[in-house]
Amino acid sequence: MNAIPEPAAHGADAVNAALERFAGARLWAATQAPYLASALFALTPLPHDTAPPRPTADEHWNVHLHPSTTPTTPVPDLGWWLLHHVGHLLRDHHTRARPFEAERWARAADAEVNDDLPDAAPADAISPESLGLPDGLLAERYAELLDLIDTPPHLTPCADPPFTGPEAMTALERELLSRAVAAEIEARGTAPGGWRRWAEATLRPEVDWRATLARLVRRGLAQAAGRVDYSYRRPSRRAAAVPSIVLPALVRPLPRVTVLVDTSGSVTRPALEQALAELDGVLRATGHQRLDVICCDTQAYPAQRVRAAAQVELVGGGGTDLRPGFEAAERGADVLVVLTDGDTPWPPHRPRPYVVTCLFGDRHTAPHWAGAVRVPHGKGPG
Structure with missing residues (x-):
């Protein structure tokens, strides 16, 4: 994965406009899913010219924004994508992907995340319903089921960016954030079922x-x-010098x-x-x-x-x-x-x-x- 490019060449005005739109979208997302507010405000916006038109996020909680398209994206649309990426990050999809082919895993992970997001989803967003699959499953199960069906060609997964950014949080900080969000979800009790199941697994992971x-x-x-004891079943070797005396030996049964x-x-x-x-x-x-x-x-x-x-x-x-x-x-x-x-x-x-x-x-x-x-x-x- 390539390092993040140089800052945007569009100038300070374009970058500021992108950051302002990002701030508004994040606030909108927090009102739609207040139980995810801590995670949303942990995102770090990174505007640069090589970002795709649609916002993407890397595993270090950086959101890559294009300075040209971000200011013109409606706030609800941008906010929906922020919720989408927070879902991927909290559910650790980037490390769970290894056993599966990349595009199939991306579709499966999108189905798991988007199942629990607000209804204002883009028309091309992947959901269990759009794939013809039941809702409420984990990405691993969706990936298995995708082998058995023909995926509609117009449904494109939100691909990972070909770059990354600075590590905004340490691994410990990310773990603490996940547990804090899980505790908030459990305390409120109003989150969708998928998020409640994730919170339960995060706070009380199942032990093998x-x-x-x-x-x-x-x-x-x-x-x-x-515990050892003396036994006559195995005579002591020290008694060999006195053949007429049989001494017990220490044994460990x-x-x-x-x-x-x-x-x-x-x-x-x-x-x-x-x-x-x-x-x-x-x-x-x-x-x-x-x-x-x-x-x-x-x-x-x-x-x-x-x-x-x-x-x-x-x-x-x-x-x-x-x-x-x-x-x-x-x-x-x-x-x-x-x-x-x-x-x-x-x-x-x-x-x-x-x-x-x-x-x-x-x-x-x-x-x-x-x-x-x-x-x-x-x-x-x-």
């Missing part, structure tokens, strides 16, 4: 629960493996893992099966060849020792009280993994095993003494 579960289980295994499964009616079977499969993979990677599973609703059912998660028979289906399950598991476990929605009485004291809870949904929490990973709604089965 599978990776978190694996990390917590491995931590518990490492902690339990640190493989930690025993038990899975406590909440099989009450409030937890779906597909979610439990998926979590068990994930846990099965983690344990196999650490050398565990068997899985001890205790199902529990208001009573603890007999432990099942299986070679694979698919062999577990999920029994139960009544109310929820996992305390009997904790009592049954505590006797033989070093690490206890609990699969539950959290709607249960918990033991009043920290159990002896290292406890990891895998919580389905977001209505309940785990005790302070347990590591926790939360599985969002609908994420259990895949």
